[in-house]
Amino acid sequence: MISTDNIIRTENLNLWYGEKQALYDITMGILPNKITALIGPSGCGKSTLIRCFNRMNDVIDKCKITGKIFFYGNDIYEPGADAGEIRKKIGMVFQKPNPFPKTIYENVAYGSKIQGITNKNELDNIVEKSLKNAALWEEVKDRLHESAMGLSGGQQQRLCIARSLSIEPEVILMDEPCSALDPIATAKIEDLMSGLKKKYTVIIVTHNMQQAARVSDYTAYMYLGKLIEFGDTDQIFENPKEVLTENYITGRFG
Amino acid sequence: MVMKIRLPQKSILTKKFIKEKGMKIILFLSAISAIIIIFSIIIFLFRDAYPIFQRIGLGPFLTGMRWNPVGQPPLYGAFPLIIATLLVTLGAMVIAIPLSIGSAIFISEIATPRVKIIIKPAVELLAGIPSVVFGFFGLIVLTTWIRISFNVPTGETWLAGSILLGIMAIPTITSVAEDAISSVPREYKEGSLAVGASRWQTISKIIVPSAMSGITAAIILGIGRAIGETMAVMMVCGNPAYGLIPQPITNVFAPIKTLTATLGIEMGEVATGSNHYYALFGLALILLIITLIVNILATVILGRLKEKQRKSKKKKPVISYEFGRKIKQTFYLLIGTIVIAILFITVGLLPTIGIITLIVVIYYLLRKISVKVQQRLAFSAITATIIIVIIFLGIILAYIVTNGVGALSWDFITTGPTNLGRSGGIFPAIIGTLYLVAGAIAIALPLGVGAAVYLHEYTKEGIITKIIRTGADLLNGTPSIVFGLFGFAFFVLYLKLGFSLLAGQITLAFMILPTIIRTTEEALKCVPQSLREGSYALGASKWQTIQKVVLPPAAPGILTGAILGIGRAAGETAPILFTAVVFSDFISSSVLQPVNALPYHLFTLATSIPGSQQNQAGTALVLLLLVIGIYFIAILLRNQFRKKMKW
Ligand SMILES: Nc1ncnc2c1ncn2[C@@H]1O[C@H](COP(=O)(O)OP(=O)(O)OP(=O)(O)O)[C@@H](O)[C@H]1O
Ligand SMILES: [Mg+2]
Numbered sequence: 001m002i003s004t005d006n007i008i009r010t011e012n013l014n015l016w017y018g019e020k021q022a023l024y025d026i027t028m029g030i031l032p033n034k035i036t037a038l039i040g041p042s043g044c045g046k047s048t049l050i051r052c053f054n055r056m057n058d059v060i061d062k063c064k065i066t067g068k069i070f071f072y073g074n075d076i077y078e079p080g081a082d083a084g085e086i087r088k089k090i091g092m093v094f095q096k097p098n099p100f101p102k103t104i105y106e107n108v109a110y111g112s113k114i115q116g117i118t119n120k121n122e123l124d125n126i127v128e129k130s131l132k133n134a135a136l137w138e139e140v141k142d143r144l145h146e147s148a149m150g151l152s153g154g155q156q157q158r159l160c161i162a163r164s165l166s167i168e169p170e171v172i173l174m175d176e177p178c179s180a181l182d183p184i185a186t187a188k189i190e191d192l193m194s195g196l197k198k199k200y201t202v203i204i205v206t207h208n209m210q211q212a213a214r215v216s217d218y219t220a221y222m223y224l225g226k227l228i229e230f231g232d233t234d235q236i237f238e239n240p241k242e243v244l245t246e247n248y249i250t251g252r253f254g
Numbered sequence: 255m256v257m258k259i260r261l262p263q264k265s266i267l268t269k270k271f272i273k274e275k276g277m278k279i280i281l282f283l284s285a286i287s288a289i290i291i292i293f294s295i296i297i298f299l300f301r302d303a304y305p306i307f308q309r310i311g312l313g314p315f316l317t318g319m320r321w322n323p324v325g326q327p328p329l330y331g332a333f334p335l336i337i338a339t340l341l342v343t344l345g346a347m348v349i350a351i352p353l354s355i356g357s358a359i360f361i362s363e364i365a366t367p368r369v370k371i372i373i374k375p376a377v378e379l380l381a382g383i384p385s386v387v388f389g390f391f392g393l394i395v396l397t398t399w400i401r402i403s404f405n406v407p408t409g410e411t412w413l414a415g416s417i418l419l420g421i422m423a424i425p426t427i428t429s430v431a432e433d434a435i436s437s438v439p440r441e442y443k444e445g446s447l448a449v450g451a452s453r454w455q456t457i458s459k460i461i462v463p464s465a466m467s468g469i470t471a472a473i474i475l476g477i478g479r480a481i482g483e484t485m486a487v488m489m490v491c492g493n494p495a496y497g498l499i500p501q502p503i504t505n506v507f508a509p510i511k512t513l514t515a516t517l518g519i520e521m522g523e524v525a526t527g528s529n530h531y532y533a534l535f536g537l538a539l540i541l542l543i544i545t546l547i548v549n550i551l552a553t554v555i556l557g558r559l560k561e562k563q564r565k566s567k568k569k570k571p572v573i574s575y576e577f578g579r580k581i582k583q584t585f586y587l588l589i590g591t592i593v594i595a596i597l598f599i600t601v602g603l604l605p606t607i608g609i610i611t612l613i614v615v616i617y618y619l620l621r622k623i624s625v626k627v628q629q630r631l632a633f634s635a636i637t638a639t640i641i642i643v644i645i646f647l648g649i650i651l652a653y654i655v656t657n658g659v660g661a662l663s664w665d666f667i668t669t670g671p672t673n674l675g676r677s678g679g680i681f682p683a684i685i686g687t688l689y690l691v692a693g694a695i696a697i698a699l700p701l702g703v704g705a706a707v708y709l710h711e712y713t714k715e716g717i718i719t720k721i722i723r724t725g726a727d728l729l730n731g732t733p734s735i736v737f738g739l740f741g742f743a744f745f746v747l748y749l750k751l752g753f754s755l756l757a758g759q760i761t762l763a764f765m766i767l768p769t770i771i772r773t774t775e776e777a778l779k780c781v782p783q784s785l786r787e788g789s790y791a792l793g794a795s796k797w798q799t800i801q802k803v804v805l806p807p808a809a810p811g812i813l814t815g816a817i818l819g820i821g822r823a824a825g826e827t828a829p830i831l832f833t834a835v836v837f838s839d840f841i842s843s844s845v846l847q848p849v850n851a852l853p854y855h856l857f858t859l860a861t862s863i864p865g866s867q868q869n870q871a872g873t874a875l876v877l878l879l880l881v882i883g884i885y886f887i888a889i890l891l892r893n894q895f896r897k898k899m900k901w
Contacts, residue, residue, distance in 0.1 A: 056448065059444065083447075084447075087447060088449070088450035094444060094445070098444065098445040099445070101442075101464055110451075114449070114455045114625075115450070164448065164449060
């Protein structure tokens with residue numbers, strides 16, 4: 001979906017882990033206030049790609065990148081670019097819920113505190129608002145000062161969503177956010193996502209085809225590090241142009 | 255397909271059965287050896303300490319303010335010695351804790367892989383330098399430096415002891431703390447970075463707090479190490495008469511006499527069975543109890559940590575999170591108060607207020623500056639810590655190499671000493687060290703490997719393994735001088751082996767046993783379960799499987815442990831001081847004769863033979879080359895082994 005409206009755009013993105021190439025020549029554009037799903041078989045590079053968008057691959061020593069990624073027209077891999085600033089605008093929710101071993105309150109307030117907000121009232125408001133947006137407030141409002149490790153998996157994942165919402169990013173990246181959750185918790189998070197789209201741009205990696213079809217506006221199919229097909233979710237699922245895509249979504253993949 | 259089943263003949267079956275059973279018993283006995291040894295140590299120390307408690311009373315012994323066993327009347331007050339031990343340790347920690355934690359953070363979070371490959375072994379090398387070499391360096395270089403730069407009458411002071419012990423504790427604290435920091439789940443780090451935190455914010459607010467209990471354990475282990483160290487403190491602290499504590503108590507330029515130094519100096523000249531003799535065992539018992547408590551504390555903290563990592567789902571905590579936080583806050587408040595109190599006593603009221611205001615101002619200034627600048631400052635400070643550590647290492651190595659290389663020659667290592675070691679070579683000492691080490695490893699290796707095999711292959715994790723492991727940990731934390739006293743009481747006197755090679759070999763063997771058990775267990779852990787199952791599937795018995803399938807791939811790992819043990823045994827002085835060594839040039843022809851050894855030769859030259867400077871440095875260099883060479887081989891082997899072990 002290359003267009004002038006793109007909030008994120010990659011151009012000829014290649015990525016290597018040491019000698020091994022994991023992404024080949026990816027050029028794609030993400031439209032704002034939409035949900036874009038990345039699908040594809042295990043190991044095809046979905047996580048690798050989504051972790052490029054907020055420079056999370058920086059923490060991996062042997063990772064090398066060529067090509068460009070623009071966020072509002074600015075190349076995020078430009079030498080002077082500050083990864084921290086980029087990540088404040090592009091939040092991320094991980095596959096395994098990863099709350100810090102701190103209280104629920106501290107988890108949500110962390111992002112604001114490191115930006116230098118110290119006012120107690122302001123922090124309280126941020127925590128409450130973020131937990132409400134992540135549909136977790138009702139469940140935890142009486143135990144904000146208990147350890148986040150005592151929450152259930154689904155609650156932990158919503159806490160992580162609240163944590164990423166707390167600093168009001170513009171984009172939220174989600175890497176298989178429901179894969180560690182049961183169907184009820186998954187449904188809660190899916191509900192949440194459609195609500196999020198009003199304010200945020202969402203990119204989600206998923207293995208669950210129904211989930212992609214249900215929640216996303218656009219879908220990208222990846223295979224062996226290449227972007228095979230990218231289009232309207234309805235079109236991809238009902239009328240794929242590429243044989244590879246068709247094989248995958250009809251389950252004739254092998 | 256038709257199978258012919260050949261049943262084993264009955265006689266073979268029973269023979270095999272007996273062999274299996276027999277092996278199991280032998281292994282079990284090796285496994286409990288660590289426990290037996292630690293208990294024997296406690297019992298024998300107590301046995302020989304008891305008379306003094308009986309004669310002058312435990313209370314007066316512990317609280318007496320003067321230690322003067324040769325005076326009229328003799329005074330046996332251990333209090334100043336205990337205080338001195340604590341003071342020297344405190345000073346050492348002031349130096350070691352910031353440097354070690356900084357180095358640990360640097361190695362695990364900041365260094366690029368290429369830098370890490372060099373820095374980590376360098377710090378480990380520091381651990382390999384024998385304590386008598388540290389003492390030699392301290393005696394000649396450090397004390398002189400202190401005397402001149404601070405313009406004090408003697409450099410043999412509390413400060414010298416603390417600096418030296420601080421440097422010696424750095425590798426222990428760094429490696430345990432680095433483990434703790436590296437094992438913080440990567441998910442925490444990513445979670446923090448993902449909300450825009452800088453690397454430094456992530457390290458200081460998430461990673462280090464998450465690793466706090468491991469870091470605490472590292473510090474406690476470092477404290478244990480410092481409390482138990484003998485040779486270095488004995489050589490640089492001055493050891494004043496009566497063991498008087500510094501006046502005022504904060505005077506770091508006063509000489510000081512620790513528990514270990516007292517044992518090291520006086521044990522050699524005391525008459526067996528005298529009050530003085532019993533009193534020394536009393537001191538050793540106090541020392542052992544202090545280090546046991548310290549090590550149990552570390553073991554408990556580390557054990558809890560492992561449990562926490564194993565169980566991802568936690569049970570409801572016993573105390574609420576809020577309450578836990580209150581406890582922590584109170585604890586930090588307490589520490590703060592103590593630090594302020596110490597400051598107040600040392601420098602007075604006005605400077606204390608000055609220092610506190612300065613800290614507060616700096617704190618607020620730091621918060622005002624940008625995140626980027628904060629990170630740059632923090633990283634510079636951390637990098638500075640590792641540079642300081644490397645400089646320490648460099649200075650010590652450079653001093654010994656430049657001064658020792660002049661003495662080095664073929665004759666030096668192949669002939670005996672003349673003129674009390676002022677000239678001539680060190681051949682007998684080299685041979686003595688080789689004898690001691692060979693005997694120690696010959697005893698410790700089978701025992702340690704047996705214990706590890708039993709722990710890992712024959713039992714499930716449970717109360718027995720826990721007890722045995724705790725025993726090994728405690729043995730590991732036992733001060734080397736305590737081994738020396740035990741060896742004297744048990745082998746030399748009780749078993750009537752006399753001052754002999756054999757007594758020294760066994761004492762050293764006991765000391766390196768825990769190292770061998772631990773490294774062998776690590777190696778066994780790396781042997782994949784599928785290999786064992788494959789062997790059982792072919793009908794092999796347990797012992798056959800271990801012998802043919804498990805031990806061969808574990809051999810390089812076990813060898814690494816053995817080499818580390820050899821290195822440790824070659825460098826130690828305190829355990830052989832009262833069991834095996836004499837300052838002589840004769841080469842023993844039987845295990846019942848005493849020997850000379852490199853560390854002891856160096857110690858004697860440095861402390862009692864004036865005019866032997868050239869040969870001191872030469873001996874130090876040979877010892878250093880020997881021990882560091884051994885460690886270097888172990889490190890190389892281990893790295894090689896780790897690479898291969900990624901199946
Ligand atoms: N840190 C790394 N070092 C080396 N290779 C890596 C690393 N991370 C991923 N890879 C490799 O890169 C390729 C893409 O991995 P990636 O995790 O992006 O796949 P994925 O599509 O997210 O798979 P999954 O659906 O299983 O999560 C894989 O072949 C993987 O082995
Ligand atoms: Mg993935």
